[in-house]
Amino acid sequence: MQVVRIRSLDVLRGFAILGTLGTNIWVFASNGNPTLIFTSEHLFSSLNAFLSQVWLFFVNGKLLGMLTIMFGIGLEIKYQKSLQKEQKWPGIYIWSSILLFIDGLLHYFLVMEFDVLMSYAITAIIVAFIVKAGTRVIKICLWIFGTIHILFFSLLSGVLMFTTDEFVMYNQQHIAKIYMNGSWFDQIMYRYQDFWALRAEAISIIPMNICLFLFGVLLMRSGVFTGDERGKRVRKKLLKLGLLIGLPLNLLSFVPNVGIQVMVRYFFAPFLTLAYMVIIIKLVEKGSLKWLTMRLEEIGKMALSCYVLQNILASIIFYGWGFGLSGKVESIGTIICWIVISVLLMIFANLWRRRFKSGPLEALWRYLTLLPFQKRKQNTKTM
Numbered sequence: 001m002q003v004v005r006i007r008s009l010d011v012l013r014g015f016a017i018l019g020t021l022g023t024n025i026w027v028f029a030s031n032g033n034p035t036l037i038f039t040s041e042h043l044f045s046s047l048n049a050f051l052s053q054v055w056l057f058f059v060n061g062k063l064l065g066m067l068t069i070m071f072g073i074g075l076e077i078k079y080q081k082s083l084q085k086e087q088k089w090p091g092i093y094i095w096s097s098i099l100l101f102i103d104g105l106l107h108y109f110l111v112m113e114f115d116v117l118m119s120y121a122i123t124a125i126i127v128a129f130i131v132k133a134g135t136r137v138i139k140i141c142l143w144i145f146g147t148i149h150i151l152f153f154s155l156l157s158g159v160l161m162f163t164t165d166e167f168v169m170y171n172q173q174h175i176a177k178i179y180m181n182g183s184w185f186d187q188i189m190y191r192y193q194d195f196w197a198l199r200a201e202a203i204s205i206i207p208m209n210i211c212l213f214l215f216g217v218l219l220m221r222s223g224v225f226t227g228d229e230r231g232k233r234v235r236k237k238l239l240k241l242g243l244l245i246g247l248p249l250n251l252l253s254f255v256p257n258v259g260i261q262v263m264v265r266y267f268f269a270p271f272l273t274l275a276y277m278v279i280i281i282k283l284v285e286k287g288s289l290k291w292l293t294m295r296l297e298e299i300g301k302m303a304l305s306c307y308v309l310q311n312i313l314a315s316i317i318f319y320g321w322g323f324g325l326s327g328k329v330e331s332i333g334t335i336i337c338w339i340v341i342s343v344l345l346m347i348f349a350n351l352w353r354r355r356f357k358s359g360p361l362e363a364l365w366r367y368l369t370l371l372p373f374q375k376r377k378q379n380t381k382t383m
Contacts, residue, residue: 007284007297008281008284009070009073010296010301011296011297011300012066012070012277012300013067013299013300013301013303014295014297014299014300014301014303014306015276015296016067016070016303017067017299017306017307018063018296018299018310018342018345019064019066020063020064020067020116021310021311021338022059022063023037023056023060023063023064024112024114024311024314025314025334025337025338025341026056026334027114028112028314028317028318028319028326029318029325029326029327029329029334029337031172031175031176031180031327032175032178032326033172033175033176037056038258038262038265039052039256039258039261041053042256043256047331048331050331051332053253053254056253057254060253060265061264061268061269062250062269062273062276063273063276064116064269065212065269065270066273066277067116068120068209068212068213068216069212069213069215070216071120071123071124071213071216072127072213072214072215072219072220073216073219073220074216075093075127075128075131075213075216075217076216076221077220078093079131079217089128092369092373093128094125094128095372096365097124097128098121098125099369100117100120101117101121101122103117103365104117104119104121105118108198108199109188109191109192111308111311111312112311112314112315113190114198115202116202117307118199118202119202119203119205120209122206123206124213126210127214127217130210131214131217135218135221138214138217141214142214142215145207145211149205149207149211149266150267152207153262153263153266153267154263156262157259157260157262157263158259159259161257161258161259161260162259176327178190179318179320179326180320180326180327181320183321187319224238224281227285235281235282238274238275238277238278239274239275239278239279241271241274241275242272242273242274242275242278243275245271246268246270246271246274246275247275249264249267249268249271249272250268250272252264252268253265295346295350298346298349298350298353299345299346299349301349301353301358301359302349302353302359302360302362304362304365305352305359305360305361308361309345310342310345313341313345314337314341317337317341325337
């Protein structure tokens with residue numbers, strides 16, 4: 001049962017990585033325009049609109065939610081390991097999160113401005129202290145940060161619900177020129193000059209991230225990944241929640257109104273995420289789609305490396321300093337690009353895992369995480 005649990009976690013992580021690209025690929029394909037994932041265009045207005053909206057219905061917000069929950073699960077695993085080894089908590093985890101923040105900062109400047117790693121790093125530091133306080137405090141914090149998140153995005157959705165496209169689509173011509181005609185350095189300078197504006201989403205979703213991290217912690221404690229009756233009961237409840245509540249609410253994403261679509265992404269998407277998670281766990285347990293789950297597992301075991309690599313590949317394919325396909329491909333072309341990048345990631349992860357235990361960034365992250373503490377141990381022994 002332990003093997004199934006671990007495999008499920010890795011497969012889920014791999015699925016979430018490719019799924020986040022499934023959303024981000026539309027931003028890459030539209031000259032860095034993040035508002036494209038929210039549209040006031042009617043579903044049946046064109047084949048292009050139909051394909052993009054149906055695709056985004058399945059991925060927009062759902063896989064980001066899954067990735068966030070998986071970070072919370074990972075935090076809980078590390079916390080439990082620290083208890084077993086009688087190590088100080090959060091201790092080394094804080095330093096590890098600082099390194100993740102630095103990684104995210106570099107990723108933001110050098111690769112793409114809609115990076116989530118910086119937001120995750122800040123969230124991880126906050127949650128590391130909350131999780132230590134016990135389950136009761138975790139549930140209280142869920143309510144507090146959940147309320148903050150709901151109030152903020154309800155206000156934002158209300159404003160956007162009654163605004164025009166011209167108000168929502170801010171200065172896109174200038175941004176499009178940077179991504180179509182500008183150099184890589186021009187993009188870096190744009191991200192530097194507009195740092196706080198471009199980091200607005202990453203900051204505003206921290207309360208939501210805290211909730212999903214904490215939910216991941218509680219999921220792990222509920223035994224959802226075990227194959228016993230308790231785990232099955234939890235998964236059954238989550239599946240009902242995802243399908244009976246999450247699915248109908250997410251159908252609102254087809255309403256041609258930006259404010260409503262913002263609500264779907266930031267309120268309702270995580271509910272459908274739960275159904276995705278249960279279905280994937282079931283597939284792993286039954287041994288279904290074995291080839292695909294093995295490829296996802298390999299990506300999941302080197303998730304950080306694959307996350308950065310997929311965004312580098314997308315940058316090369318779409319931006320002007322690369323192949324320059326941004327703004328030149330329609331929905332079907334965008335989906336094909338996602339498939340190509342996903343296949344390349346599967347090949348890379350498979351070949352890398354044949355020779356190395358960890359992904360390149362995972363190995364570097366682990367080395368830098370342990371480095372200060374190893375030096376401290378050496379100094380202690382010398383004394």
